[in-house]
Amino acid sequence: MKIVDMRGKLPVHPQKRYQERPLNSIYYIAIHHSLTDNIPGGSDVEAFARYHVETNDWPGIGYHYVIDADGTVYKCNSATTKSYHVGKHNRFSLGVCLVGDFSNYPPTDIQYQATKELIQQLINAYGVTVDNVLGHSEFEGYKWKKCPCINMDKLRRDLT
Template identity: 30%
Template structure:
């Protein structure tokens, strides 16, 4: 008779086999009917229209993180799919509460997904794209997790969530050079009901989301102002900016992380957020610069992106890769 430890190993293997059988059955069904989630495809049409970035609130630095456990990092070129989730709880449960639970109860490094889409359409970034977080099992390293706030076993996302989530996913697909086939529901790659039973039955909200994504990919969609934003800030014309590109550092010592990047692109470099407001494009290095400062830059009409990672080494590696590939920005195309 097997020992207790052997029995546990056998049980684990049986569980893994069951999971693989489920995934194989899903794949066979998809191949048979030619619908639903499919394997990622990474070759969009060469003349595809650009997708402008949606409004994203970066709250990565504001969320709880484990004091000793860290997520690994990657380059954005490793990302091959976008995985759709639901939080599975009331939409009033915040990203902070989810992160606290993962850190304190599950001993995770931080929150699992990369983006959270709220019922009013607000998009929050909860992990950097270079972070290999926990949301898709064996596919963590090559995927980005986009979660919709709410439990969609009975209901469906709001119209604002579908619209803004579709914009976000389309922008990710275009930025990462992926096609619509790279968007999959969590249940397509793991034995889980996520993103809810209504994803592929009942209201089948995956269809509404795919339509929203396709509108952006085809160039027929237009940016919308979230319903809660009744007084949008009107940025000054780009001609009013006296600096083309400002590299905003949290401290002077951060400059060593961007040596190759600076040599390649020759941006204005400094730690002065006031001076950065005079730039058409601002690249924030790391997580030291506050979200409030980032918001002020956007309000001043700057095009802002943040290059961050779980460690200085990860930030340097990402900036070096951008310099090596001639990619000044991760999110702004044609610049």
């Protein structure tokens, strides 16, 4: 799995900054999909950051990690960053976004493999249980949202 560190290289808000949190406050890993087609070469990460800053008026990109269709993992925020990606659960979760619209097609095999590898690393690093690896729509208050449109039960089984 190839990880590219994008921290400090992405667009950020001119005045706003995300709050920090202790590592022992991380209990969940939130899985998202971008609802976009893949733009090769990591351009998605920069586009997401611009959108989050310019349209949403957020301090920076909301995800901690973005996984491209080619399996490249982009680290966008430190784990101590309380970014915006799953509402009132931000304080307790790491956000992982897979590039693609999985209501129309599944993740690529290499993307799915990279997702499993990354999540396993995060589980090991932060003591998150497999049962606390949730799709965006599985969080309280987000049942209406079709995100990430992958079989989360299968993903959790694949992690054990």
